[in-house]
Amino acid sequence: MISFLRMRLAGALATIFGASLISFILLRVLPGDPVRLIAGPLASEQALEGVRRQLGIDLPLPVQYARYIGGFVTGDWGFSFTAGGPVREVFASRIAATAELALFAFVIAFTAALILALLATYRRNRIIDGFVRVISTFGLGTPQFWLAMILLIVFFEQLNLFPGPSGRLDASTLAPPRVTGLLTVDSLLAGRWDAFSQAIEHLILPALSLGFVPFAFLVRLLRANLLEMSREPFIVVVRSKGIGYWATHTRHVLPNAFLPTLTASGLILAELLTGSVLVEKVFAWPGIGALVVDSILRQDYAVVQSFILLTAVLYVGVSFLVDMLYGVIDPRTRNPVSQRG
Numbered sequence: 429m430i431s432f433l434r435m436r437l438a439g440a441l442a443t444i445f446g447a448s449l450i451s452f453i454l455l456r457v458l459p460g461d462p463v464r465l466i467a468g469p470l471a472s473e474q475a476l477e478g479v480r481r482q483l484g485i486d487l488p489l490p491v492q493y494a495r496y497i498g499g500f501v502t503g504d505w506g507f508s509f510t511a512g513g514p515v516r517e518v519f520a521s522r523i524a525a526t527a528e529l530a531l532f533a534f535v536i537a538f539t540a541a542l543i544l545a546l547l548a549t550y551r552r553n554r555i556i557d558g559f560v561r562v563i564s565t566f567g568l569g570t571p572q573f574w575l576a577m578i579l580l581i582v583f584f585e586q587l588n589l590f591p592g593p594s595g596r597l598d599a600s601t602l603a604p605p606r607v608t609g610l611l612t613v614d615s616l617l618a619g620r621w622d623a624f625s626q627a628i629e630h631l632i633l634p635a636l637s638l639g640f641v642p643f644a645f646l647v648r649l650l651r652a653n654l655l656e657m658s659r660e661p662f663i664v665v666v667r668s669k670g671i672g673y674w675a676t677h678t679r680h681v682l683p684n685a686f687l688p689t690l691t692a693s694g695l696i697l698a699e700l701l702t703g704s705v706l707v708e709k710v711f712a713w714p715g716i717g718a719l720v721v722d723s724i725l726r727q728d729y730a731v732v733q734s735f736i737l738l739t740a741v742l743y744v745g746v747s748f749l750v751d752m753l754y755g756v757i758d759p760r761t762r763n764p765v766s767q768r769g
Contacts (some may be wrong), residue, residue, distance in 0.1 A: 436751050440744040447740035452493050455729055463729035466509050466618055487542045506730030515730045524609025526715035530700035532631045533639030541646035549654040550677050567644025573706035576637035590633050593712040597626050634711040638704050640695045649692055653685035694750035702739040
C-alpha cells in the first residue's frame with residue numbers, strides 16, 4: 429500500500445509541475461504587452477518600467493517562475509488588475525458561484541446517466557437503448573458554449589420559460605445572508621423561498637449546458653459496463669436462485685459495473701469545477717470562469733496562472749482520492765505487477 433501511495437504521489441507532483449511550467453511559458457510567449465494594457469496607450473516609458481517592476485516581469489524567467497510557485501504555495505497569488513484586487517480574495521468571492529453551478533450540473537448529469545443506463549440495459553429495451561445511444565453520440569460532439577446559446581434562444585428568448593443571462597438572481601431580488609455562498613443553501617437557511625426558487629430557475633439552463641457532455645460520457649460508459657457485467661456467469665447463478673430481473677440488475681449488476689464510473693465521476697466533477705469558463709461567460713454567471721475569460725483577453729498573468737495551477741491541483745487531488753478509494757474497494761489495483769504475473 430505504501431508503494432502504491434508513493435507512485436501515485438510522485439505522478440501527482442510531476443503533473444502539477446508540468447502544468448505550472450507550461451502555463452508559465454505559454455503566457456509569456458503570447459503576442460501583446462500586458463504592461464501596455466495596464467498602463468494605457470499614452471503611458472510614458474518610465475511609467476511602463478514602473479509597472480514592469482511592480483509585476484516582477486522585468487526579472488529573469490527562472491526568478492519569475494520561482495516567485496510564482498513560492499507565492500502560490502504561501503497564498504500570495506498576486507494582484508488582479510482585471511478585478512482590481514488580490515487574486516486570492518477575488519477567487520474566494522467567486523468560487524461559491526462556480527461550485528454551485530458545477531455541483532448542480534454534476535447532479536443532473538449523474539442522475540440522468542444512471543437512470544437512463546439502467547433502463548436501457550434492463551432486458552435490452554431497444555427504444556430506450558436506441559435513444560441513449562443517439563443522445564450520447566450527439567452530446568459528445570456538442571460544444572458547451574454552443575448548447576448554452578441554443579438553450580438561451582429557445583427557452584429564454586422564444587418561450588420565456590427560464591431567466592436569461594442575468595447572473596444568479598433577478599436584479600430586483602435581495603440575496604439572502606451569506607453563510608455558505610451557495611444561494612440555494614443560504615436561501616433555505618434564511619427561509620427565503622422566493623430567493624431559493626429564483627436561484628434554481630437561474631441554475632437550470634447553465635447547468636444543463638455544462639452537464640450535457642459529462643452526461644453523454646457517463647451514460648455511455650455505464651451502459652457499456654452494465655451490458656458487460658450482465659453477461660458474467662455469477663449473474664446467471666443469481667438469476668437461477670429466483671431473484672427477479674430488476675433486483676438482479678440493480679443489486680448485483682450495477683454495483684459491480686460502477687467502479688469505472690466512479691473513477692470517471694470524480695474527474696468529471698473536477699472538470700466541471702474548472703471547465704465552466706465559456707458557459708459562465710454566456711450566462712453572465714459571476715464565477716471564476718467569467719473572470720478568467722476577461723483576464724485572458726487582458727493578459728492578466730496573475731489570474732490566469734493561478735487558475736491553471738489551481739485546476740491542475742484540483743484534478744490531481746481528485747484523481748488521487750479516486751485512486752485511493754478505488755484501491756480500497758478493489759485491492760487488486762494496489763499491486764498491478766502481481767496481476768500481470
